[in-house]
Amino acid sequence: MNHFPYRDGELFAEGVPLRRIAAEVGTPVYCYSSAALTANYRAFAEAFAGQRATICYAVKANSNIAVIRTLARLGAGADVLSEGELRRALRAGVRPGNIVFSGVGKSPDELALALETGIGQINVESEPEIEALNELAAAKGVRAPVAIRVNPDVDADTHEKIATGMKENKFGIDFDRARAVAAHAGGLPGIEIVGVAVHIGSQLTDLAPFSAAFRLLSELVGGLRDDGHDIRRLDLGGGLGIAYQDETPPTPKEYAAMIATATDGLEVEIVLEPGRAITGDAGVLLTRVLYVKKGVSKTFVIVDAAMNDLMRPSLYDAHHAIIPAIEPAPGTNEGADETADEAANEARVDIVGPVCETGDFFARDRLMPVLHSQDLLAIGCAGAYGAVMASTYNSRPLVAEVLVKAGDFAVIRPRQSYDDMLGAEKMPDWLEDARPLPSTQPLPPKGVA
Numbered sequence: 001m002n003h004f005p006y007r008d009g010e011l012f013a014e015g016v017p018l019r020r021i022a023a024e025v026g027t028p029v030y031c032y033s034s035a036a037l038t039a040n041y042r043a044f045a046e047a048f049a050g051q052r053a054t055i056c057y058a059v060k061a062n063s064n065i066a067v068i069r070t071l072a073r074l075g076a077g078a079d080v081l082s083e084g085e086l087r088r089a090l091r092a093g094v095r096p097g098n099i100v101f102s103g104v105g106k107s108p109d110e111l112a113l114a115l116e117t118g119i120g121q122i123n124v125e126s127e128p129e130i131e132a133l134n135e136l137a138a139a140k141g142v143r144a145p146v147a148i149r150v151n152p153d154v155d156a157d158t159h160e161k162i163a164t165g166m167k168e169n170k171f172g173i174d175f176d177r178a179r180a181v182a183a184h185a186g187g188l189p190g191i192e193i194v195g196v197a198v199h200i201g202s203q204l205t206d207l208a209p210f211s212a213a214f215r216l217l218s219e220l221v222g223g224l225r226d227d228g229h230d231i232r233r234l235d236l237g238g239g240l241g242i243a244y245q246d247e248t249p250p251t252p253k254e255y256a257a258m259i260a261t262a263t264d265g266l267e268v269e270i271v272l273e274p275g276r277a278i279t280g281d282a283g284v285l286l287t288r289v290l291y292v293k294k295g296v297s298k299t300f301v302i303v304d305a306a307m308n309d310l311m312r313p314s315l316y317d318a319h320h321a322i323i324p325a326i327e328p329a330p331g332t333n334e335g336a337d338e339t340a341d342e343a344a345n346e347a348r349v350d351i352v353g354p355v356c357e358t359g360d361f362f363a364r365d366r367l368m369p370v371l372h373s374q375d376l377l378a379i380g381c382a383g384a385y386g387a388v389m390a391s392t393y394n395s396r397p398l399v400a401e402v403l404v405k406a407g408d409f410a411v412i413r414p415r416q417s418y419d420d421m422l423g424a425e426k427m428p429d430w431l432e433d434a435r436p437l438p439s440t441q442p443l444p445p446k447g448v449a
């Protein structure tokens with residue numbers, strides 16, 4: 001939570017106390033720091049300054065258009081995975097030439113839009129996709145700039161649900177078949193092979209798997225060039241991890257040095273697709289304690305955010321630091337050290353949401369300062385794979401998102417209103433004339449941020 005320090009006893013995002021955001025916008029609310037986004041992006045840009053590299057921010061990590069625009073203004077391109085993400089990147093002002101379209105199942109409509117928009121690179125992941133893209137491009141009289149995404153069969157040593165570079169994963173074209181696939185694709189009128197791509201997984205905290213994959217990719221470039229392909233780009237994907245707890249992921253500088261060695265002498269443009277490393281620690285989820293429930297064997301701190309707002313703990317058993325917005329008294333554990341002895345002003349608790357699922361938790365058996373109803377908490381490192389994965393499960397409206405810049409903040413996605421949520425649904429004709437049940441009373445509209 002480096003970017004969200006305590007100052008005079010309360011937690012800040014840049015020049016704004018988080019307590020103020022919660023008071024004005026309500027909770028739960030995602031809060032992002034422009035300065036943190038900028039610092040994280042610049043760390044990449046500076047680390048790769050000595051290499052010909054394009055940083056295409058992976059929009060999937062946090063696709064709020066204001067976040068994308070903040071990064072685009074610093075020079076970032078975008079890596080998108082769907083038509084929706086492509087539209088967001090364009091609306092944010094990313095130049096089409098700086099957009100890469102990844103993903104294992106792009107529909108014909110999505111591919112057609114990518115061609116019409118003139119994006120810089122389409123990463124193809126299967127032979128049928130290449131055929132579909134060729135047909136669409138040839139019909140338009142253009143050649144699609146394609147990178148062949150290969151599956152190098154490298155174990156990324158990360159959570160199984162975010163490992164993408166092993167044979168049994170659905171991603172990429174088998175490494176051993178890549179030259180044959182390229183030989184066929186290169187002869188198609190609608191395809192221009194400009195590069196090769198790889199993405200072996202997310203939240204990697206060790207350089208070794210990256211290095212193994214990138215060396216294989218470098219060998220492949222040699223082979224493809226021998227086959228007559230003009231390979232100009234090497235797309236190395238995303239995946240650099242962040243410190244959620246006590247991990248020590250490589251820095252962008254260390255990552256860049258390893259890449260320089262792995263690709264030495266290749267004379268290629270490097271494309272990078274970092275997501276988590278740019279937005280992860282640039283955001284927190286603010287939530288308020290509703291109740292503290294003392295059970296027979298556990299104490300449950302029930303907060304107003306839930307798994308539908310931030311899925312990572314329930315989906316990946318992910319650890320997120322959770323700290324109070326008002327600094328605990330000196331000597332109180334801040335929820336970071338799981339092994340510390342309990343003091344009088346600490347308690348070991350489960351922090352859970354209101355959703356009716358046992359998997360709806362943010363922390364289990366976490367040593368926390370003693371908490372009370374109405375206390376405001378910040379869930380750290382929630383800027384990546386947080387709001388983008390949110391749903392309205394349990395009919396909970398999507399939460400608000402706020403972007404801070406220096407002493408200012410703006411709501412960049414208002415809290416979804418109940419009218420928006422319910423109004424999106426339609427009644428079929430045969431139920432249209434159904435009279436409300438006698439006991440049904442319309443509820444007054446609820447004030448929303």
Ligand SMILES: Cc1ncc(COP(=O)(O)O)c(C=O)c1O
Nearest residue numbers: 058102202238239273274275276
């Ligand atoms: C193709 C692709 N590129 C980039 C990323 C971004 O990864 P990360 O957020 O770990 O940097 C992902 C996410 O897994 C991805 O699937």
